[in-house]
Amino acid sequence: EAGVAQSPRYKIIEKRQSVAFWCNPISGHATLYWYQQILGQGPKLLIQFQNNGVVDDSQLPKDRFSAERLKGVDSTLKIQPAKLEDSAVYLCASSTGTSGGQETQYFGPGTRLLVL
């Protein structure tokens, strides 16, 4: 079974530029998550989708971050414009969406973003 795929793996941009990350979850997984992991910290949830609807985006800085999950499968996360403090690893995860808080989340390898 293929795991969660993410691209690109690394990205370097200058502040005020825009950037987009792509995630392909495990086939059949209804729930998709985007996390931000700043160096030295644990992952922080940015947004959670159930199929193509948003369940939780309370921690998403909506003035610069946006995310979509068209057709309930792939997802993209965009930052526009980027700030220095956006330098982090962006993790995508997916889960079946059938067991609530008991579910195991499956993580992709992450995209490491450096904003100069």
Added chain:
Amino acid sequence: AQSVTQLDSQVPVFEEAPVELRCNYSSSVSVYLFWYVQYPNQGLQLLLKYLSGSTLVESINGFEAEFNKSQTSFHLRKPSVHISDTAEYFCAVSTAAGNKLTFGGGTRVLVKP
């Protein structure tokens, strides 16, 4: 809201020695507890989880964790570590209300020969 505290940011340990990684949580409702591991240059993967029942849970590679409700803790232990256990370990909680995970800051384990 929930919060998770991992008391040790780094734990150096010699090969074949025991290790304990401490995790404490705060929540006003019942929680599910998880330990995830992140090996170098890899994504996070589930190590073990507590949902209900026996408070001692085990993983397939020799780790175990014990849920202590009175102490609001979920410490992770292994009696004898291997070089391959070098990784970062994250404690996390979720609730029945939703599958959002709240993570601790992580503990980096470095196993020395």
